Amino acid sequence: MAGEKTKLGEMLYVQRQDPDGYRWLIKKPFSLAKFSPHYFIDFGHILSHLELPPGSRILDVGCGSGWHSDWLAQCGYCVFGLDISVDMIRCAKERLDTIYRPEWRSHIGFHGICGDAEAMPFRSSALDGVLFYDMLHHLSLIHI
Numbered sequence: 001m002a003g004e005k006t007k008l009g010e011m012l013y014v015q016r017q018d019p020d021g022y023r024w025l026i027k028k029p030f031s032l033a034k035f036s037p038h039y040f041i042d043f044g045h046i047l048s049h050l051e052l053p054p055g056s057r058i059l060d061v062g063c064g065s066g067w068h069s070d071w072l073a074q075c076g077y078c079v080f081g082l083d084i085s086v087d088m089i090r091c092a093k094e095r096l097d098t099i100y101r102p103e104w105r106s107h108i109g110f111h112g113i114c115g116d117a118e119a120m121p122f123r124s125s126a127l128d129g130v131l132f133y134d135m136l137h138h139l140s141l142i143h144i
Contacts, residue, residue: 007116011084011087025065025088026091028065043071046131046133052077052128055078056128057080057126058072058078058079058080058129058130058131060080061082061130062084062133063082064083064135066088066091066112068133069110070092070110073110078111079109079110080111083112083114083115084115092112093110
């Protein structure tokens with residue numbers, strides 16, 4: 001497993017943000033100073049390789065503030081966002097609450113789950129796909 005000190009840092013990351021840092025998390029990736037279209041290109045590649053119909057269950061491992069989970073849910077997938085930080089899960093839910101009107105939220109299939117990527121709380125048969133985007137560096141080498 002990744003060092004406990006590292007995991008603790010990841011769990012407390014949101015708490016260390018000032019209000020501007022928190023707003024940055026909610027609006028990510030559009031809040032990046034040098035926004036790059038590569039995020040859209042990457043996402044397009046992800047969708048083209050998923051080859052899953054809408055309604056499929058996808059786990060977004062290390063979902064962070066939930067921007068991939070949000071985009072996957074908008075494509076009609078039932079998304080389970082897994083992050084080690086309960087505050088990141090709250091951030092992802094707040095992101096959806098700020099983007100979507102209340103009457104639309106029931107159509108967005110996002111379920112936030114606080115958990116460790118090195119001990120995922122899922123049976124493989126419970127999911128149709130798993131996304132690891134920009135998070136493998138958070139795992140210990142023994143698990144990769």
